[in-house]
Amino acid sequence: MKLTLKIWRQESPSAKGRLVAYPMDHVEGDMSFLELLDILNQSLIKKGEAPVAFDHDCREGICGSCGFMISGIAHGPQKLTTTCQLFMRQFKDGDTIVAEPFRSKAFPVIKDLVVDRSALDKIVQAGGFISARTGSGPDANAILIPKEKADKSMDAAACIGCGACIAACPNGSAMLFTSAKISHLGLLPQGQTERHQRALRMVSKMEELGFGACSNHGECEAVCPKGITLEFIARLNRDFLVASVVATKEAVKKV
């Protein structure tokens, strides 16, 4: 099939970008979106033009490196799918597809479709850890964890940190990401020691980095390739509220 790709081209973080149209012939349904870009890049290189820069690593939907907006939807039209796992059979002959970088104040564009998502690492650094004793490995079942808790924690831990939730959110909010990171630790016994501190620190780091607030639009959940749900955002709100009350009580006690 034949398609037209309109791709955001931007030389450098400070350069002005624009959409450039590339007609693509001989597109196969079994190509992934990134393979199509590989083919385009090959032809650009042959012509002596700069190839389109895009992030990728595993190409099997597990690392969270890839991702951009495909015709207005983060990771494209297929649900629960990363850009690397999106196949061209999702499109029709003659389609025009617009590819744009994830846009957020906290995600400056580096080049073309590549954005700097290190803001997400900073949120994790603010509280995404537990205290554990070092030394020999712990006994496998020394700490018993109810099955439902373990499952829910795993659901949250499925987050690959791709940033699609932020890109899709009308407010550019990082609540889905942060809530997944807070929850997968907060649901387990090992995560209790820092639970309050984690909620306070990760939320305030998120603010500091310039992400927006959650208006409960639900766009994040709709594009998340890993099916993280709004339930975790409600959990973040609860943890944050409880932690704030406790912190206030302690501050009052000190006075």
Place this chain on the structure above:
Amino acid sequence: MAGMLAFYHTTVGKKIVMAVTGVMMFFWLLGHMVGNLQIFLGPDKINSYAHFLHGGAAEILVVVRTVMIIAVLLHILAAVQVTLANWAARPVGYSVKKDIETSYAARTMIWTGPLILIYLVYHLLMFTFLKVGPGISDTDVYRNVVEAFQVPLISGIYIVAMIMLAFHLWHGAWSMLQTLGANHPKYNRLRKIVATGLSVIIAVGFVSVPVAVLLGFIR
């Protein structure tokens, strides 16, 4: 105190303030609506209710009014701050963006909110301060309401305002439960139904009065 300030400093804290003040306004609206509906029971009933509010319940009314004014101010302050933060979070927009899940009501909260505020001022000037509209008497509430709503333009403004309120409340009710941490896969469908039900009941309850006057059921 430091804890409270840090709490309000975050948008999560501001949203919790909005949700709590939202719940307060919800209860207040329900009470106000039930009070209004007494107009269907005739002039004596609603006039004696108004008399009771300003007589026997005057002290309570002062407290309720003060609390509600504070709630409205906090709600607006947080709403404006949160919305400005949201707008700042995406300085460069998309050339193509498809919304999948969000609703018209959710996207227009920052517009339906201030429109409700303008309506509120108009409404207070009309029925509390008797400065606009055909308001005549501060003892005959019934006549004030009926004569005002017999003017189609006034009834129209009220009806449109209540539809806007319903939009705000529809997303608001769903959203505030989420903000306060109430989300469970088992109950989420119920949560949508409750939000829809509440906003429809409030809007229909309030709108029924001008409609009944326009149709001549109340005169």
